[in-house]
Amino acid sequence: MKIIVVDEKYSRTRTLAGSSVGFGMMLGCVLLLMAALGSSATYFWMKRGHADFLTQEGVANWKQVIELQQQDIGIVRQQTQHQVDALMLRMSELQGRLTRLDALGERLTAKAKLNDGEFDFSEAPAIGGPQDLMTSDEAFHQLTLMDAIDELSGQIESREQQLDLLDRLISNRTIYDDSFLAGLPVRKGWLSSRYGRRTDPFTGRPAWHNGVDFAGKRGSEVISVAAGVVVWSGKRSGFGLLVEVNHGNGYLTRYAHNEESLVKVGDIVSRGEALAKMGSSGRSTGPHVHFEVLKDGQPQDPAKYIYRASK
Structure with a gap:
């Protein structure tokens, strides 16, 4: 080599x-x-x-360092678990509020008589739009999970207030619509006497008639033309067995000459609810209901309320 x-x-x-x-x-x-x-x-x-690494003291020092690190890990793990528990509790609260909003939305949909499918609270809202890329500054300042939850909570609270207000408005409108006087005071019958001047059936002389009369079959139902509170249910001179209903806003209706009352003072009645059975009590020539409408205590022509469309 x-x-x-x-x-x-x-x-x-x-x-x-x-x-x-x-x-x-x-x-x-x-x-x-x-x-x-x-x-x-x-x-x-x-x-x-x-x-010192190979001595017993060195080994003991290393063990102590490891134990301290394990304690730190345990503390971090415990703090993390507390944060996770708090987030889960917060998410549970938000879920409950969302469920309440869904129920309220469904009730408002039914009250407002919206078309089927227009507001479906059983499905997630449809969303979309073009992609909008964030700037570098916006991307750097990303929201934390807690910030996102707080923002969602604020949005839910705002929606709850809006839906509560809408619920009250719809409820008030429903009450107003129900108390709006409209329709006939009987389910079956025919107009036998109008409002105003007429010939008294008992004396034959000219007289003033403060209501309208609807004749029908004895025992047929006399119904309320609007929602209200019963303020009189009993006999009264000339009216026989009488029912009076206060509808608010100064309106009161009378249903006279009944054979039987089906309500008592203090009852809350709805539109179309039966108040009495038709009869011929009091000053009457046969089975009929004498129907009056009063506004602030003054008699009104019931015809303009009977024949107007109900809301």
């Missing part, structure tokens, strides 16, 4: 000749020398720079 040696200026070369066995022995010596030097460096490093 030949070994060519070149000097650093590449000006001269020198060839060394030898056997493969000799060269291998020389290379082995070099490797052994390097290993010895590495072992010596490692020994002196551990002996001088980190001598």
